[in-house]
Amino acid sequence: MMNVYCSGKGRTLAESIMGDTFLPFSKPSINPDDIHAVNEVLRSGWITTGSKSAEFEKKFCDYTDSPNAVALTSATAGMHLVLKAFGIGQGDEVITPSMTWVSTVNLITMAGATPVFADIDKDTLMMNRESVEKCLSEKVKMIIPVHFAGAPAQMDSLQKIAEKHKIAIVEDAAHALGTQYKNIKIGSQGTSIFSFHPIKNITTGEGGMLCSDDDTLIEKIQRLKFHGLGMDSFDRISHGRLPQAEVLEPGYKYNFPDILAALGISQLSRINTFNKKREALALHYLELLNEVEEIIPLKLPEEDAKHSWHLFVVRLDIGKAGMSRDQFMEDLKKNNIGTGLHFKAVHLHRYYKNNLNIAPGSLINTEWNSKRILSLPLFPDMTHKDAGRVVNVIKKVLKK
Ligand SMILES: Cc1ncc(COP(=O)(O)O)c(C=O)c1O
Numbered sequence: 227m228m229n230v231y232c233s234g235k236g237r238t239l240a241e242s243i244m245g246d247t248f249l250p251f252s253k254p255s256i257n258p259d260d261i262h263a264v265n266e267v268l269r270s271g272w273i274t275t276g277s278k279s280a281e282f283e284k285k286f287c288d289y290t291d292s293p294n295a296v297a298l299t300s301a302t303a304g305m306h307l308v309l310k311a312f313g314i315g316q317g318d319e320v321i322t323p324s325m326t327w328v329s330t331v332n333l334i335t336m337a338g339a340t341p342v343f344a345d346i347d348k349d350t351l352m353m354n355r356e357s358v359e360k361c362l363s364e365k366v367k368m369i370i371p372v373h374f375a376g377a378p379a380q381m382d383s384l385q386k387i388a389e390k391h392k393i394a395i396v397e398d399a400a401h402a403l404g405t406q407y408k409n410i411k412i413g414s415q416g417t418s419i420f421s422f423h424p425i426k427n428i429t430t431g432e433g434g435m436l437c438s439d440d441d442t443l444i445e446k447i448q449r450l451k452f453h454g455l456g457m458d459s460f461d462r463i464s465h466g467r468l469p470q471a472e473v474l475e476p477g478y479k480y481n482f483p484d485i486l487a488a489l490g491i492s493q494l495s496r497i498n499t500f501n502k503k504r505e506a507l508a509l510h511y512l513e514l515l516n517e518v519e520e521i522i523p524l525k526l527p528e529e530d531a532k533h534s535w536h537l538f539v540v541r542l543d544i545g546k547a548g549m550s551r552d553q554f555m556e557d558l559k560k561n562n563i564g565t566g567l568h569f570k571a572v573h574l575h576r577y578y579k580n581n582l583n584i585a586p587g588s589l590i591n592t593e594w595n596s597k598r599i600l601s602l603p604l605f606p607d608m609t610h611k612d613a614g615r616v617v618n619v620i621k622k623v624l625k626k
Pocket residue numbers: 299300301302303326327329330372398400401420421422423433434
């Protein structure tokens with residue numbers, strides 16, 4: 227159907243009649259440079275893992291100060307490989323929060339191990355020393371903290387626990403590109419996994435990056451990511467080697483194509499601009515929401531941290547609002563404001579409710595937040611005016 231535009235406003239006639247357009251909760255920022263970069267690869271004759279993927283890994287290391295980075299098809303793929311590389315399986319336990327994306331818990335479960343959920347701090351949504359210590363046992367082989375919404379987890383105390391009990395730590399850094407803990411970039415130390423899913427701080431459509439200062443682990447991940455051959459198809463075909471590579475151990479097919487890497491390189495060149503815009507919008511929201519007592523923002527991190535503002539998460543005071551979080555989200559949607567839900571606690575999903583014996587109320591802060599949490603629109607191409615519109619609609623829905 228042809229759009230009819232109203233003069234001077236850049237809005238369609240339908241939009242002018244209907245009022246404001248729908249503001250999604252997230253939208254990737256794609257510019258002509260991104261499109262050009264992908265086009266170039268498409269025309270180049272080499273579209274799967276090759277020189278662009280290697281360049282993306284190198285530039286990612288430069289940005290995060292990481293010694294090694296391996297690009298993969300998703301953060302989930304990275305987590306799968308790391309669990310495999312550490313030999314996590316039957317009889318093992320892995321400590322992680324239930325306030326996370328389901329992928330981690332699914333992978334632990336499918337590896338034959340048991341997820342053990344540490345409760346979260348009520349206002350940062352992250353596990354802490356006390357909650358992790360309560361989950362320790364001889365069976366625990368790994369701790370997976372989440373840098374939630376772009377704020378850093380309390381790595382010092384978690385690392386002390388891990389060192390004392392000889393447990394591996396793998397940081398879920400899906401939200402944390404640009405995040406710093408005690409002025410140190412996430413990704414520069416230990417093992418961290420980033421995501422490039424479309425709502426993330428940079429996107430490649432789908433994709434992930436595993437960073438580690440453990441050279442032995444990296445070698446294993448390199449092997450496992452491509453059928454266990456120990457080399458990429460680019461090595462086999464373009465470097466004049468014979469293509470008869472041998473399986474060194476059974477592996478997966480998680481190698482990252484150059485088409486996506488070109489987009490990643492182009493996006494990464496704008497990460498500082500993206501994150502500054504996210505931060506400015508988040509601070510604007512905080513100011514505007516100051517007078518809305520029904521909305522409870524998360525606690526800000528310490529001064530020596532850097533928040534990458536992947537998400538702007540708030541909680542609804544159900545009592546004061548006189549409505550459920552789900553009703554609130556529905557009312558915002560009716561008023562053209564999209565929201566996200568990060569996250570419904572994993573142990574409350576049907577499968578885990580039925581298969582893990584977690585007594586109701588035992589993860590008290592997780593469950594409290596799971597009922598009240600929602601993410602407001604936050605993406606680099608939205609404006610302060612858009613944030614103002616979100617808060618005005620919130621006030622309208624709350625009848626203020
Ligand atoms: C906390 C967290 N961990 C892991 C993932 C998985 O990332 P991916 O979609 O790249 O596999 C996500 C994705 O949204 C996430 O939010």
